[in-house]
Amino acid sequence: MNRAPSLSPRRPAPAGPLLRRRPAGWALLALLLLPAAEAAPRVGQHDGFTRLVFDLGSATPAAPQVGFVGGKFTVTLQATLKAEQGPLNVPGVTGYAVKGGQVTLGLAAGTGTPKVSLLPAAAGTPARLVIDVPKGAAGVPAAAPAKAATVPAQPAAAKPAAPAPVVARPASTRSAVRPVIVLDAGHGGIDPGMVSRWVVEEVVTLDIALRTRAELVKHGVDVVMVRETDRHLSADKTADLDARARLATNDRVSAYISIHVNSASPAAQGIETYYFGQPLAGRSRSLAVQENGGSSVGEALTRRALNSAQGLLGDILAQAKLAFSRQLAQKVQSRLISATGAVNRGVQTDAFYVIRNPTTPAILVEVGFGSHPVEGPRLATPEYREKLAQGLARAILDFLNTK
Template sequence: MNGHSTPRPDGTPARRRRPLLHATLLLIALGTAAPPAHAAPRIGTHDTYTRLVFDVPKSSPLDVTVTGSSVTVKLAGPLRPEQGPLKAPGVTAYAVSGSSVTVTFGSGYGRAKASILPASGSQGARLVIDVLKGASVASVPATPPRAAAVARPASTASVRRPRVVLDAGHGGIDGGMQSRWVTEKDVTLDIALRTRAELIRHGVDVVMVRETDRALASTKKKDLLARSQLATSGTVSAYVSIHVNAGASAAQGIETYYFGRPLAGSNRSLAVAENGGGSTGEELTRQAAGSAQNLLGDILSQAKLAFSRDLARRVQTSLISATGAVNRGVHTDAFYVIRNPTTPAILVEVGFGSHPVEGPKLATAAYRERLAQGLARAILDFLHTE
């Protein structure tokens, strides 16, 4: 192509077309209201596998065939025809034709597994294909959605276990929010420890940002930096930062955040508070907001942020189901600790310690256990782990 646009019938120049794959990834990652594309994948890269997520019209049975050079997944219904190159470890191209999705392997990758995630709330059905390092296998048997993660062929046994970082917010001299019922640093640590126990029981490696009442550094800025760096230390499948909210006496409920543009209005103060409060909080929020703005021009970062949004939605849904708390939804904001888009990372406010009903609940072991179980279940679902 010569780079020039073709004029419209009225003589005005038409805007140049962007590659469909890049445009679709951007629409998905930004959460716009554009019609869903049932082909172009979102891509997540990990140490031993590359994950591709395709939006599909509906949940349907799987028929999976793996050859030495590709994996083909046949679904029950037709998909929008599309194809294109892929630039990620282990994958070189994808093609959608009729009811089949084919992904071509790259060098050193020759195994795959697939599953269907059914529609949930505003999230439509998705086809998940994990392309794994190693020699090829003849095929991967079709499995129901929840069994897909555990019904692995014997040849995939060497795949490294998923690793999750749990960040119990605050600690040491930084107590976080305090009310007549709870202190934030105590609640977050207890929930994180309970969540760790459940994840370990299901075979997940867990890295704790803190296991005791301590900070990671002498200043809030250094402390938050050390916490955020754990998201990229080794191979991390998810990073979850746990916090307790505070507000007017009527404010209650659970809300979950992934990194993005700061919220307008009074909610902006939440990022400032969690980023250290005062001048430090303002400075770190400005830095994080600048990072969020820069990410808008980075297609790969936008695609990876889409995985953070997926994790945030699962956590929010699971916690509301486990507790019956008020659903305050999923949002974006410029939290410094989750600003790195290379790892699916979220920050969850598990409730308002300042609320006359929710505060006393957060003080009880039974309610914290419900929160931990809900959080662990969402993480396991995100990892496709039973």
């Protein structure tokens, strides 16, 4: 996936006292005087749709208006965007144009109505306009693209190579015998994960992972971060999950921890930790499918993971590694509940694709429900995330027998 625009949010103009009692016309003028947000889209390919993500800067605009004008799909925002246009050679989309607060897409023949989402700015992450365009039957543009681009958008890479993992080590003497932990902040880039009125999953998981790393490094543990910023490893979800899981498949890694935020009905709350295996009897498949990519992609990857689980039953070495995973999961669950006082939803098994490889103790932890009216706002606070990070780090140190 291309990431042509900078992900650093622009700093909004200071709200001085002169703006407090101005009439509505002054508010519009102040909006127009703000720096223009980046406009070139990031493009990702998903099963059944093409995703375009526009960064909007640090201010979250009001809900957009959508519709068709002159045969083109338009999204109108109360924001000032950098003027750009260009062709896009991706399924469902022939080109784009941005001017003022309006984003216009040229759609391929037979393309359905796009789905529009607005993700709020949070914790250093800019607000984003997300447009999911259904792929047509042919999957290729049928009409000529828009006029020649002033600043052409780069075509999306099919499967970009995963960047080298970032390893954090203590400042003291570094030895090859130091334990190595992989921290996977779930989602990121074109896949924000769960989104509620209080939190965005990719923001929460990254913040907790960075805080956990800081604590582990203090105790002499080397930490490999799957991501340190709002990015993905591949625009293709299967390749993305494969790249994450591969970071754990070497003799130096002591454990792999994937961090996520749960979502369900408003009544659901609490923390639960998983290690790989068959789902418990009667359990819904929705969580594993959701974390494995959602829709048909998630269904396919969950089936592959379940096949792996079935194949591990007769593998003595694999069973030993899964026993260590269960031990790690139990320590993490216990420490997180003790640190936060959250509802204890227990340790469970399920077919999460990213932890399917049994060569390293690996777990997936759901640190809470961003959809819960109490737990969601809690997850939005630095203080609660620090409690989660401290509990997670302490559990990992317990597992490593490190003080």
